[in-house]
Every structure is written in structure tokens, then in C-alpha cells.
Amino acid sequence: MPILVEERRPVGPPPPIKPADRGGEGDFGESGSAFPLSKGQIGVWILLTAIIMLFAGLSSAYIVLRGVPSWQNIELPSLLWPNTAVLLLSSVAVELSRRAIRRNDIQSMKSWLAVGGALGLTFLIGQLAAWRQLVNAGVYLPSTLQSSFFYILSGLHGLHLLGGVVALGIVLVMALRNRLTSLRYEPLKLCATYWHVLDGLWVYLFLLLLLS
Amino acid sequence: MSESHTGEHVHHELGFWRKYVFSTDHKIIGIQYLITAMSMAVVGGTLSMLMRYQLAWPSMISPTLGKLMPDAFAGGVMKPEFYVSLVTMHGTIMVFFLFTAVLTGGFGNFLIPLQIGARDMAFPFLNALSYWVFLLSCIVIFSALFVTTGAPLGGWTSYAPLSAIPAAGPGQGTGVTLWITAIALFTASGLMGGLNYITTILTMRTRGMSMMRLPLTQWSLLITAILALLAFPVLLAAGILLMFDRMGGTSFFVPAGIIMNQMPIEHSGGHPLLWQHLFWFFGHPEVYIVVLPAMGMASDILSTFCRKPIFSYRMMVYSMIAIAVLSFVVWGHHMFVSGMNPFLGSVFTLTTLLIAVPSAIKTFNWLGTVWGARIRFTAAGLFAIGFVSMFVSGGLSGIFLGTSAADIQLQDTYFVVAHFHLVMAIAPLFAAFGGLYFWFPKMFGRFMNETLGRIHFWLTFIGVYCVFFPMHIIGIGGQMRRIYDPTQYMFLVPQQPVNVFISIAAFILGAGQLIFLFNFLFSIFAGKRVLERNPWHATTLEWTAPTPPGHGNFGEELPVVYRWPFDYSVPGEKEDFIPQTVPATVVAKQ
Ligand code: HEM
Numbered sequence: 001m002p003i004l005v006e007e008r009r010p011v012g013p014p015p016p017i018k019p020a021d022r023g024g025e026g027d028f029g030e031s032g033s034a035f036p037l038s039k040g041q042i043g044v045w046i047l048l049t050a051i052i053m054l055f056a057g058l059s060s061a062y063i064v065l066r067g068v069p070s071w072q073n074i075e076l077p078s079l080l081w082p083n084t085a086v087l088l089l090s091s092v093a094v095e096l097s098r099r100a101i102r103r104n105d106i107q108s109m110k111s112w113l114a115v116g117g118a119l120g121l122t123f124l125i126g127q128l129a130a131w132r133q134l135v136n137a138g139v140y141l142p143s144t145l146q147s148s149f150f151y152i153l154s155g156l157h158g159l160h161l162l163g164g165v166v167a168l169g170i171v172l173v174m175a176l177r178n179r180l181t182s183l184r185y186e187p188l189k190l191c192a193t194y195w196h197v198l199d200g201l202w203v204y205l206f207l208l209l210l211l212s
Numbered sequence: 213m214s215e216s217h218t219g220e221h222v223h224h225e226l227g228f229w230r231k232y233v234f235s236t237d238h239k240i241i242g243i244q245y246l247i248t249a250m251s252m253a254v255v256g257g258t259l260s261m262l263m264r265y266q267l268a269w270p271s272m273i274s275p276t277l278g279k280l281m282p283d284a285f286a287g288g289v290m291k292p293e294f295y296v297s298l299v300t301m302h303g304t305i306m307v308f309f310l311f312t313a314v315l316t317g318g319f320g321n322f323l324i325p326l327q328i329g330a331r332d333m334a335f336p337f338l339n340a341l342s343y344w345v346f347l348l349s350c351i352v353i354f355s356a357l358f359v360t361t362g363a364p365l366g367g368w369t370s371y372a373p374l375s376a377i378p379a380a381g382p383g384q385g386t387g388v389t390l391w392i393t394a395i396a397l398f399t400a401s402g403l404m405g406g407l408n409y410i411t412t413i414l415t416m417r418t419r420g421m422s423m424m425r426l427p428l429t430q431w432s433l434l435i436t437a438i439l440a441l442l443a444f445p446v447l448l449a450a451g452i453l454l455m456f457d458r459m460g461g462t463s464f465f466v467p468a469g470i471i472m473n474q475m476p477i478e479h480s481g482g483h484p485l486l487w488q489h490l491f492w493f494f495g496h497p498e499v500y501i502v503v504l505p506a507m508g509m510a511s512d513i514l515s516t517f518c519r520k521p522i523f524s525y526r527m528m529v530y531s532m533i534a535i536a537v538l539s540f541v542v543w544g545h546h547m548f549v550s551g552m553n554p555f556l557g558s559v560f561t562l563t564t565l566l567i568a569v570p571s572a573i574k575t576f577n578w579l580g581t582v583w584g585a586r587i588r589f590t591a592a593g594l595f596a597i598g599f600v601s602m603f604v605s606g607g608l609s610g611i612f613l614g615t616s617a618a619d620i621q622l623q624d625t626y627f628v629v630a631h632f633h634l635v636m637a638i639a640p641l642f643a644a645f646g647g648l649y650f651w652f653p654k655m656f657g658r659f660m661n662e663t664l665g666r667i668h669f670w671l672t673f674i675g676v677y678c679v680f681f682p683m684h685i686i687g688i689g690g691q692m693r694r695i696y697d698p699t700q701y702m703f704l705v706p707q708q709p710v711n712v713f714i715s716i717a718a719f720i721l722g723a724g725q726l727i728f729l730f731n732f733l734f735s736i737f738a739g740k741r742v743l744e745r746n747p748w749h750a751t752t753l754e755w756t757a758p759t760p761p762g763h764g765n766f767g768e769e770l771p772v773v774y775r776w777p778f779d780y781s782v783p784g785e786k787e788d789f790i791p792q793t794v795p796a797t798v799v800a801k802q
């Protein structure tokens with residue numbers, strides 16, 4: 001009986017080696033392969049996907065619970081507005097730093113990076129102050145469903161942003177030791193990606209909390 | 213730098229601890245995952261034996277058990293809350309700490325670099341960290357068995373509000389806290405692993421290894437890692453909210469007006485169904501996180517022992533992608549009786565039945581692969597065929613359950629227990645056994661004993677059908693899941709002999725697994741040595757590496773790939789297999 005085979009795939013020579021094709025070199029080689037994204041970029045995007053899914057889960061819970069009869073809106077702390085502005089400015093600074101290193105302008109890269117990190121820290125302190133504002137107004141974590149969500153969403157976002165500040169700090173140290181050049185600045189690029197996405201995430205969360 | 217490319221270079225410098233314990237080598241990490249998960253399986257399996265004992269002889273007094281476990285068997289009879297904690301711990305351990313871990317952590321780590329022609333994972337340190345966090349999560353969940361107040365009672369699904377109120381039951385305090393902690397650690401470990409799997413498969417394939425030349429195992433691991441990346445964070449989100457309900461006084465999952473010990477509790481206003489939605493949004497993809505790698509491994513093993521290409525490689529890949537996408541829109545089929553809008557129920561019925569289409573495509577492709585083949589009935593091959601059998605048996609009952617009208621009857625009965633055990637527990641179990649018999653020679657440089665392997669197969673194959681098939685019948689007869697004593701319900705008493713039969717079969721099945729454990733441990737040290745690189749005459753890259761592969765896997769030169777992984781029985785060829793590394797010119801003469 002002839003055997004049943006639906007398809008055979010053609011045999012061919014391997015594709016030509018692209019200049020950057022160093023695939024398969026494990027931890028012994030450098031990053032870079034035929035795949036258009038580097039290992040670091042894929043890694044950061046995977047991390048960001050996980051973070052986005054975490055907040056997608058939390059915000060779907062928010063949207064579902066907004067429909068229950070016991071939902072009560074709280075007055076959001078007024079500090080959130082300046083905080084948000086500070087965070088957006090920090091994104092601008094990090095972006096300016098990234099553009100500076102592309103021009104090989106190391107000095108302004110370092111300064112903007114420091115400014116970005118400082119603004120990030122300011123935002124975090126501002127968020128803590130916003131929590132205080134709420135506490136002083138007598139609104140605690142268990143007070144209403146929206147206050148529970150506010151503390152948890154802003155707290156988790158703050159923790160993730162704190163990770164970003166630490167990463168910016170590490171990149172800054174690398175920059176101060178002159179380890180970054182216009183040809184090799186992937187750490188800064190990855191940090192900037194993470195930072196921008198977390199900023200965008202805060203804007204989304206803020207809108208979600210505002211529009212109840 | 214070029215010098216450090218060779219496998220030999222680093223080989224002799226590492227001491228025992230760095231080489232076998234705190235290793236960053238993907239093969240060692242894979243084997244560590246494998247052995248840890250197998251230990252968890254022993255724990256989870258023992259718990260299930262206790263459950264079957266209780267279900268068959270609910271009111272029997274056993275002084276021995278009473279003495280062995282005085283807390284659990286007061287006066288020689290199992291306590292009801294102990295039974296419920298058995299159900300919970302068994303399910304949790306098996307779903308997460310055995311199957312999710314062994315298939316992606318164990319086989320994934322071992323096979324990804326070897327099959328794509330890489331020297332290691334993209335981020336070896338993160339990979340090692342992933343294992344250690346996994347081990348920690350195992351310890352945490354294991355310790356939940358020993359807290360004085362008892363292990364958690366909420367089932368592997370940990371439904372709220374039971375899980376949200378620490379005072380709701382003896383195990384709902386510390387027990388559930390440990391449960392959530394373990395799941396959170398597991399999620400972190402899985403994220404680190406998944407980050408590696410995806411990055412490695414995408415960027416580190418060797419020259420010529422295009423995506424459409426990947427073995428199906430690799431495709432399945434890639435798709436699984438993406439599924440896990442999207443699903444686990446949602447479970448984590450639910451777990452965080454649950455933790456705040458328990459410890460922070462919030463009321464996400466706790467409705468108003470719950471009265472406990474004659475006192476209204478302080479929570480107000482949450483929604484218990486929210487937990488179910490979040491859990492099953494994760495939970496359904498999770499079942500495919502378990503079964504997809506099993507499908508991939510079974511496909512490759514099946515093809516090897518049928519000496520035939522897999523039937524329709526491309527449809528195998530596309531149907532896995534389709535299953536992955538659809539798995540995110542079917543979660544409602546676990547909630548048909550939760551009071552959902554009947555229209556919504558119909559939508560979930562539709563999406564659920566849709567997922568049966570790609571599953572059926574895969575099934576027919578496996579049948580097409582076996583059809584007319586001269587099968588080599590090795591233990592590995594038998595288990596791969598057994599996988600198909602289990603997947604079909606369990607999948608068919610899914611179609612009944614997926615139809616909301618039928619499910620309203622069958623929900624929460626043993627019919628569901630039969631369904632998900634066959635399709636999500638036993639099918640992947642068979643694939644994992646197949647994988648172990650198949651790749652053991654590459655892992656340890658020795659064979660497992662074939663005869664014992666075949667005895668193990670037949671005992672297991674017959675055993676699982678004796679255990680799980682009658683469950684369909686008592687389920688239709690009305691026996692509910694997670695009950696402590698079926699004989700307390702008049703209408704279940706006539707079915708009790710079936711429970712006795714199932715339990716006896718389960719004990720035999722459990723004992724049969726000891727044959728496997730013995731074979732596994734014995735063969736690591738004293739199995740027949742493997743003298744060649746490619747004992748099964750397979751085509752994929754791991755079989756071109758030394759046995760067992762050294763650090764760096766492939767020696768000086770990485771393999772170069774010229775063909776897909778299924779060139780078995782190519783007409784006009786002397787050998788009935790052509791490894792992926794054989795260039796085209798050799799076959800041009802045909
Ligand atoms: C043909 C495709 C399938 C369909 C239509 C289907 C349908 C269903 C339905 C409707 C339920 C809910 C039953 C109830 O609780 O009343 C269910 C439960 C379950 N299914 Fe499937 N299923 C399919 C395949 C699978 C596969 C492939 C797996 C795992 C690999 C799986 C694992 C499970 C599990 C674990 C449960 C029980 C969860 C629990 O309540 O603890 N199913 N299935």
C-alpha cells in the first residue's frame with residue numbers, strides 16, 4: 001500500500017548569511033541575528049506585554065465593578081494633574097536624551113537622562129503626596145470600590161515606574177562611565193521604550209479613573 | 213571570543229555545584245524542572261489516591277490512617293474539610309506545578325536550543341532564576357499542606373467569596389494566602405521562562421532554520437509561551453485583588469450582606485462572578501498552555517516512529533495558532549450556569565464549538581500520519597499514539613459540555629471530571645511520558661528499559677480508561693464533583709459500585725507508575741548506554757549533537773539546516789530518514 005503523504009517540503013540551500021546574522025550563538029556570541037528585533041528589544045516588549053495584560057485585567061475588573069449598585073466615585077486628589085504633567089515632561093526628557101546620543105552629543109544625553117530620572121522620582125513622590133491628600137480627606141483603601149482601585153492601580157503603576165527609575169539610574173551610570181556611544185546605546189533605547197509605555201499607561205489609568 | 217564558541221572551552225572549569233546545581237546551562241535547568249515537577253507529581257498523585265480511597269469507602273474506619281494522620285483522619289474517618297483540601301491541592305499541584313512546569317519548563321528548556329541549533333537560551337541567567345523561583349513556588353504550595361489550620365479548600369479555581377474571606381473555613385486563612393503566594397511566584401517564574409523561550413526561538417535559530425523548518429515541538433512551545441504571556445498576568449491581577457480583599461479590607465469579590473457566625477461581615481458591594489471571569493479568562497488558555505506542547509511533542513514523536521512525514525505540517529502550525537487565538541474567547545463556557553444572559557451563553561457556545569474545528573484538523577492529521585505507516589511500537593511511539601487516543605476521547609465530551617443546553621445538566625458533575633482529566637491531564641501525561649522515553653537517551657546518555665516501558669504503557673493505557681471512562685456514566689447519573697461522600701445522596705447509592713471499581717483501577721494505575729519511576733531512576737545510573745548520536749534515526753537537530761550534549765551543545769560548528777524536519781521514507785533513498793543537516797545535493801540524484 002502506498003503510504004499516505006500529504007506534502008513534502010522542498011529541500012533547498014540555506015538562506016545566505018545576512019551581514020548581521022549571528023543566530024545560534026547562545027550566550028557566547030553577541031546579540032543580533034536575522035530577526036529584525038534584537039534580543040533586548042524582544043525582551044522589553046515581552047515584559048511590557050505582561051505589564052499591559054496585568055493592567056488590562058485590573059481595568060476590566062474596574063469596568064465590570066463600575067456597574068454594581070454600591071459603586072461610589074471619590075474625589076480624585078488634585079495633585080494628580082501636576083503629577084501627570086511632570087511624568088509627561090520626564091518622557092520628553094528621556095526622549096531628548098535618546099535623540100542626543102543619536103547625534104553623539106554625549107553631554108546633553110547625560111543631562112537629559114538625569115533630568116528624566118529626577119522628574120520620574122518627582123512623580124513618584126507626588127503620587128505619595130496624592131495618597132496623603134486622600135488619606136487626609138478620610139478616603140482609605142477600603143472606603144469605596146473606586147478608592148480601592150485608585151490605591152491599587154496607582155500603587156502598582158508606581159512600583160513598575162520605580163523599576164524604570166532604577167533602570168534609568170543604571171543607564172546613567174553606564175553613560176557616566178562612557179560606555180554608551182552613538183553606535184552602541186541599546187540600554188538607553190530599551191529604557192526609553194519602557195519609560196514611554198509606562199507613561200502612556202499612567203495616562204490611560206488616569207483617564208479611566210477620571211471618566212467614571 | 214571565537215574560542216569561547218567551542219563547547220569544550222568552558223567544560224572543565226566548572227565545579228560540581230556550578231555545573232549541576234547552580235547551572236545556567238539550559239539542559240541542566242530543563243532536567244531540574246523535570247525532576248522537580250516529577251516530585252510534585254508524586255505528591256499530587258498520592259493526594260488523588262487518598263481521594264479515591266474516600267470516594268469508594270466513605271465511612272470505613274481505618275485505625276491505621278487514624279494513627280498516621282490524626283489531624284486528617286479523626287477516629288480513622290477522613291474529615292470532610294480534609295477531603296476538600298485534597299481536591300484543591302491535587303488540582304493546583306497537577307495543573308501548575310506538574311503539567312505547566314514539566315512541558316514548558318522541562319521539555320521546553322531542554323529542547324529549544326537543541327532543536328533550533330543554538331548554544332543556549334537568549335538570557336541564561338534569567339533562565340536559571342526562573343527555575344529557582346519555580347522551586348520556591350513549589351515549596352510554598354507544598355508547605356500549604358502542613359499549616360496547622362489546614363490546606364486551602366477553594367479548589368484549583370479558588371472561587372470567591374469562599375477564597376476572599378479568611379474566616380470562611382479552616383484552610384481559608386494561611387492556606388489560601390500560601391496558595392496565592394505560590395501562584396504569584398509561579399507566574400513570575402513563568403514570565404522569565406517565557407521571555408527566554410520566545411526570544412530564543414525568534415532570534416537564535418541557526419542558519420537555514422527558517423520558521424517553516426521548525427519541528428512542531430518548537431512551534432508549539434513558541435505559541436504556548438505567547439499564550440502564557442497573555443494569560444498569566446490576568447490571573448496575577450485577580451490574585452492581587454483577592455489578596456487585598458483578604459488583607460486590605462477591600463470588597464472586590466465579596467458581595468454585601470454575607471453573614472458569618474451570626475454576624476454580618478464588614479465587606480460590601482463586590483461581585484463574586486468577577487473572580488470567575490478573570491480566572492477563566494486565564495483558565496481556558498491555561499488548558500491549552502498545557503496541551504499545546506503535548507501536541508507538538510506527540511506530533512514529532514509520532515512522525516519519527518511512523519517513519520512518515522507528519523501529515524500536513526502547515527495545517528498543524530495554523531491550527532495551533534487558531535486554537536491559541538480562539539482560546540481567549542471561550543472562557544464563558546465554564547460559567548454557563550452562573551446566571552449569564554442566555555444570549556451570551558449562545559455566543560460562548562459558538563466560539564467553543566469553533567475551537568473544536570482546529571482540534572479536529574490536528575486529530576485527522578495525526579490519523580493521516582499513522583495511516584498506512586509501518587509503525588515502530590517503541591514505548592515512546594506507543595505513548596504518542598496514546599496521546600491521540602486520550603485527546604480524542606476527552607475532546608469529544610468537550611463538544612457536549614460546550615453546548616450550553618447540555619452543560620446545564622452536566623456542569624459540576626463527574627462528566628466534567630472525566631472530560632478534563634482525559635483531555636488536559638492524561639493526554640499531556642502521555643505526551644510527557646512519550647517525550648521522556650524518547651529524549652531520555654539524549655538527556656542522560658542511557659536508554660530507559662524498553663520492556664518495562666511497554667508494560668508501563670499498557671498498564672497506564674488500560675488503567676486510565678478504567679478510571680476515567682466510568683466517570684462519564686456516574687456523571688450523567690448525577691454524581692457531583694468535589695463531594696465528600698456520595699452515599700449520603702440516596703440517588704447516588706446505586707452507583708456506588710462504580711466508584712469502588714474506579715478506585716481499585718486507580719490504585720492499580722498508581723502502582724503502575726512506580727514501574728516508571730523505578731525505570732527512570734534506575735536507567736539514569738544503570739540503563740543501557742547509548743553509543744550513537746541518533747539512536748531513533750530521527751531527523752531533528754538535537755540528534756546531531758553529541759550524546760549527552762556538552763556545554764554549548766554542538767561542539768565547534770553549529771549545524772546548518774537544509775530541509776524540514778520530516779524527511780522520513782523519502783522515495784529512492786537508502787535510509788528512511790534524512791537529518792535536517794543533510795544538503796540538497798545528496799538527494800538531487802533521485
Ligand atoms: C473540543 C474542545 C473542547 C471543548 C468544546 C471543551 C469544553 C469544555 C466545557 C464546556 C467545560 C466546562 C464544563 C463545566 O464546568 O460544566 C470544560 C471544562 C474543562 N475543560 Fe474543556 N473543552 C475542550 C477541550 C479541552 C482541552 C483541550 C482541555 C485541556 C487541555 C480542556 C480542559 C478543561 C478543563 C481543565 C475543564 C474543567 C475546569 C474546571 O472546572 O475545573 N478542555 N471544557
Ligand SMILES: [Cu+2]
Nearest residue numbers: 496543545546
Ligand atoms: Cu475551557
